[in-house]
Amino acid sequence: MNMTCRQMTPNLGAEITGIDIANLDNKTFDTIYDAFNRHSVVVIRDQNITPEQHVDFSRRFGKLMIHVLKDELLEEHPEVYLISNVVENGKPQGRPNAGQYWHSDLTYEKTPSKGSVMYAVEVPECGGDTMFAHTAAAYDALSEPMKEFLDDKTAIHHFRHAIEKYTKNIPGTAPVPEEALNARPPVEHPVIRMHPETGRKCLFVNPGFTVRIKDLALDESDTILEHLYRHMTKPQFFYRHSWQPRDIVLWDNRSLMHCAVGDYGPEQRRHMHRTTIMDSEAA
Ligand SMILES: O=C(O)CCC(=O)C(=O)O
Numbered sequence: 001m002n003m004t005c006r007q008m009t010p011n012l013g014a015e016i017t018g019i020d021i022a023n024l025d026n027k028t029f030d031t032i033y034d035a036f037n038r039h040s041v042v043v044i045r046d047q048n049i050t051p052e053q054h055v056d057f058s059r060r061f062g063k064l065m066i067h068v069l070k071d072e073l074l075e076e077h078p079e080v081y082l083i084s085n086v087v088e089n090g091k092p093q094g095r096p097n098a099g100q101y102w103h104s105d106l107t108y109e110k111t112p113s114k115g116s117v118m119y120a121v122e123v124p125e126c127g128g129d130t131m132f133a134h135t136a137a138a139y140d141a142l143s144e145p146m147k148e149f150l151d152d153k154t155a156i157h158h159f160r161h162a163i164e165k166y167t168k169n170i171p172g173t174a175p176v177p178e179e180a181l182n183a184r185p186p187v188e189h190p191v192i193r194m195h196p197e198t199g200r201k202c203l204f205v206n207p208g209f210t211v212r213i214k215d216l217a218l219d220e221s222d223t224i225l226e227h228l229y230r231h232m233t234k235p236q237f238f239y240r241h242s243w244q245p246r247d248i249v250l251w252d253n254r255s256l257m258h259c260a261v262g263d264y265g266p267e268q269r270r271h272m273h274r275t276t277i278m279d280s281e282a283a
Contacts, residue, residue, distance in 0.1 A: 001018040001019065001020070002018045003016065003017070003018040003019050003028060003031065004016070004017050004018055005031065005035055007039060008039075008041075008043075008239060009238075009239050010236075011134045011137040011236065011237055011239075012039055012040045012041050012132060012134040012137070012237070012238075012239050012255075012256070013039055013040070013041045013043070013132070013239040014035045014038070014039035014041070014042055014043070015042075015043040015044075015045070016031075016032060016035060016042060016043070016044050017044075017045070019032075019044065020047070021044060021047050021049060021053070021057045021248060022047070022049050022053040022056075022057070024057070024060075029060055032044075032250070033060075033061070036061070036115065036250055036252055037195075037197045037198055037252070038198075040132070040134060040136075040251065040252040040255045040256050041132050041239055041241070041249065041250070041251050041252070041256065042249070042250040042251075043241065043247065043248075043249050044247070044248040044249075044250070045244060045246065045247050045248075046244075046246050046247075047119070047246050047247075047248050048246060049119065049248075051074055051076070051077045051080050051273060052077065054077075054080065054117065054119050054248075054273055054275060055077050055079050055080065055275060057117065057248075058079070058117045058275035058277060061114065061115060061117075061250075061277045062114055062277045062278055062279075062280060063277070063278045063280070064079040064275055064276065064277060064278065065079075065106060065109070065113060065276040065277070065278045066078050066079060067081040067106075067276065068159065068180050068183055068184055069081070069095060069176065069180055070180070071177075072094050072095040074273065079275050079276075080273045080274070080275055081094075081095075081273075081274045081275070081276065082094025082095065082271075082272075082273060082274075083095055083096075083098040083099070083118075083260075083270075083271075083272040083273075083274060084096065084270065084271040084272065085097070085172075085266060085268075085269065085270050085271075086122070086269050086270075086271045092174070093271060094271065094272075096172060096173055096174075097167070097170045097172065097173045097260075097262055098260065099208075099258070099259065099260040100166065100167075100170060100259065100260045100261070100262040101162060101165075101166040101167075101207055101208045101259060102133065102206055102207045102208060102229065102232075102233065102257045102258070102259045103162060103206045103207065103208030103209055103257060103258070103259070104135075104204075104206050104209075104253040104254075104256060104257050104258070105253045105276055106253070106276060107157045107189065107204070107206060107208075107209045107210070107253075108157045108158055108159040108161075108162075108184050108186075108187060108209045109184070109187065110187050111278055111279060111280070112189065112253065112279055113253040113276050113277060113278060113279055114252070114253060114254060114277040114278060114279035114280070115250060115251055115252045115253055115254075115276075115277045116250070116251055116253060116274055116275065116276050116277065117248060117249075117250050117274065117275045117277070118130075118248070118249050118250075118251075118272055118273070118274045119246075119247070119248050119272065119273045119274075120243045120244065120245055120246060120247045120248075120249075120272055121245070121271040121272060121273060122245060122269045122270060122271040123243040123244065123245055123247075123270055123272075124264040124268035124269070124270055125268065126242075126264075127261065127263040127264035127268065128243060128260070128261060128262075128263070128264045128268070128270045129240050129241055129242050129243065129260075129261045129263075130240070130241045130243070130249070130258055130259070130260050130261065131238065131239075131240045131241075131258060131259045131261060132238065132239045132240075132241070132251060132256050132257070132258045133232050133233050133237045133238055133256065133257045133258070133259075134237045134238075134239075134255060134256060135202040135203040135204065135232060135237075135255055135256060135257060136195060136198070136200040136201065136202045136255045137236070137237045138203055138228075138231055138232040138234070138237050139192065139200075139201050139202055139203045140200075140201075141231070141234075141237075142231070147192075147201075150191045150192050150203075151192055153190070153191040153192075153213050153214070153215075153216075154188050154189065154190055154191065154213070154214045154215075155188065155189060155190075155191050155204070155205050155210050155211075155212065155213050155214065156186050156187070156188055156210070156211045156212055156213075156214060157186065157187050157188070157189060157209040157210050157211065158184070158185075158186040158187075158209060158211050159180075159181060159184040159209065160181045160184070161208070161209055161210070161211050162208035162209055163176045163181065165207075165208075166208065170262065172266065186211065188214065189204055190204060191203065191204060191205055191213060192204065193254065195254050195255055196254070196279075198255070200255065202254060202255050203228060203232060204254075205225060205228060205229075206229075206257045207225075207229050210225065212225070213225065232257060233257075253279070254279060
């Protein structure tokens with residue numbers, strides 16, 4: 001097989017073809033890793049893999065995180081978080097409607113995530129896309145005074161924020177157990193983070209988990225965050241992935257936000273497996 005890597009937009013996204021992620025030599029893996037840092041979203045189509053192969057591939061990027069929603073994990077491989085609207089024999093097969101708001105994965109953790117690897121097991125005939133927005137390109141495009149203003153700011157992130165603000169209002173979504181909500185108290189992260197591998201500065205706030213910017217009055221924080229979110233989701237910072245079964249999409253949570261599009265009905269099955277890689281080096 002001949003490997004190719006095609007850049008999909010100037011700011012983010014690349015598609016790699018001609019590889020089998022279950023059988024990768026180190027040199028091919030290094031090319032994928034390089035594309036992950038360079039393009040932030042990497043699409044690899046038509047991979048026929050088991051959960052074990054998914055976990056093994058993900059582990060090559062770093063230590064894996066176990067999602068706080070314990071009921072949504074694959075029993076034999078708890079590193080795999082199940083995002084699914086499928087119900088078998090009355091039993092939901094994962095968390096439906098997950099991530100239907102802009103966020104970066106697990107910024108509510110003290111050590112957030114480096115990246116995620118999602119495998120499409122079943123997808124709707126159409127709809128159920130995932131949108132990505134590049135937070136380094138968005139940072140670069142800010143004015144110098146705004147960059148200076150944000151430079152020393154810190155933001156508070158909280159898992160409960162996304163659940164109360166977004167998830168509670170999506171019909172057909174089960175409440176998150178209080179135990180899981182209480183297991184993740186608020187944490188703080190810098191508003192601007194240096195990507196440890198590219199050296200680029202990235203905006204590190206997101207509508208899902210960021211509650212507010214510390215030390216600003218609440219209305220000041222809300223105004224700045226609203227401005228940043230409008231800016232970060234401009235079309236030039238954007239890639240929208242339309243899933244096919246057996247797609248692997250690998251994304252960099254240090255330089256992106258993403259949002260799942262909830263435009264398909266319950267009659268359309270969507271079943272995804274996700275692993276989450278821990279960030280060991282965020283600055
Ligand atoms: O289902 C998707 O497309 C993405 C879900 C999501 O936001 C996530 O895995 O963090």
